[in-house]
Amino acid sequence: MMMMLELFILMIFFTVTLSDTGSVITVNKVSVQQEKSIIIPCFYKAQYVNAPKYLCFGKIWGLCKNVMEINPEKVSISDDQTQHIFTVTIKNVTTSDSGLYWCSIEIHGFDKKKEFKLNVSKATPELYVDHQMVTGYEGGHIVISCHHSTMKPQKWCKIDGACVNTNGSINGTVVQLSSMDRGFRVTMSELTMASTGWYWCSAGDEQMPVHITVQKNPGRMSFVWLIILGLLLLLTLMAVIVFMQHKLKCVTFSVHQRHENMYVSMKKPNPQTKQNEGENDETQDYEIMSRPKQALKVQGWNHEDNKSLKKDGGHVHKDILKDPYCVC
Structure with missing residues (x-):
């Protein structure tokens, strides 16, 4: 009887898990070298914007442990409620940190979650980038180098968005993939403010998240201010003249x-002056x-x-x- 009850609970758990696949989206598998840090983005639906977020560690969801409660100095979480993405930063990783993690949202009843696998190695990771945080300027371009040594299919994707295998566009931004020694390059051209967001390199089942921040072009802003200052100087000179x-x-x-x-x-x-003084x-x-x-x-x-x-x-x-x- 007890065995039947456990099987019934397990069945309900798997049913809820399978029906909850779209609530949270994140990477599938990430590799990182020990003593480094890794940032994992977790995309969630707008209806969960005010719900608490946390990171859980363990092979089984029901038995995983909240990492923030175990080692708060190891993990930090930042929630961007405008973009509906919370990011998890795991610092100074060691080989003991390898395992299965869950991006989790605390909901009354059944929490929403999505798992990802973290592999920490002493050697060079299977897939990595030079920088996870990259900045570009509006109207310009950026280049991201995705290093890997496999022959698996490669692509560049935006979180909860489109993917490009060779050439294409994502949200109006031109994307081009080109081969390089031990990896591939991603060139994003004609950047706009809408290009800002989380992306990832992908080689097979390995993924590496990269955040792109697009800023206003400082050269254009300087030119505008130069024109304004020139007009003010001209008006001042005319007023002085x-x-x-x-x-x-x-x-x-x-x-x-x-x-x-x-x-x-x-x-x-x-009249008082003499006549001879005329x-x-x-x-x-x-x-x-x-x-x-x-x-x-x-x-x-x-x-x-x-x-x-x-x-x-x-x-x-x-x-x-x-x-x-x-x-x-």
């Missing part, structure tokens, strides 16, 4: 008015007009505060010197 021209016009007008008013004031007759007055008027600065000093003109003058009954008023359209 207009201001200087206006200031010069004000000064010229004021000096001209002062000379005219001074000349009128000096030409008025002085010739000297004409000579003095000529000298004053030819040397306006000395004339201003002789006649008591205060240049700083523009006070009114009184000379021989004549008056020079401050209001007369005002420019009708500017103030200096």
Whole structure:
């Protein structure tokens, strides 16, 4: 009776497992050299965005152990709820870390999960890349080298997306695979912001995840800012020129008015002056007009505060010197 109950529970477990294949998507098999780190992306459905995520280790799902609870310093998890991908980073791996892992989402009843196999070796891994995190620029291209020594079919895929075997495109990005010694190269051209995401190299059942980040082209941004700064500089220069021209016009007008008013004031007759000094007055008027600065000093003109003058009954008023359209 007990044996029948165990078989019944096992049957239910496998039924739920088979019907849950699309809830979480990740790589199948990954190889890494010891003392290195590995990042595993786990894609999940949008309905599980707020559910807790964890990594489980063990051959049997029901008996696996939460790695975060056993060794929290060994594993870190980051959840990108916008892209619906949580990434698991296993640090400083050793051969004892080899085995079956499960990308898991905690749900009341039956947790959602997807297994992957991790193989840690002392020698060179069967499939590896130079960098798992690669950055490119919008409109440019990037090259990823996938190293392997097998004759198995090779391809480049986006997680939960399309794959390319030789030449093709993924989300509008041109993809080309070319052979190289002990592996193949992936060239992604005409990058757009939509090219950002997780991909993987594949050689047979071996896979290696790679994250592509596409940024704005700094050269284009610098050119735009250069144009903006140039326009601002031009506008500033034009404003300075207009201001200087206006200031010069004000000064010229004021000096001209002062000379005219001074000349009128000096030409008025002085009843207290002797008749025989007429010739000297004409000579003095000529000298004053030819040397306006000395004339201003002789006649008591205060240049700083523009006070009114009184000379021989004549008056020079401050209001007369005002420019009708500017103030200096």
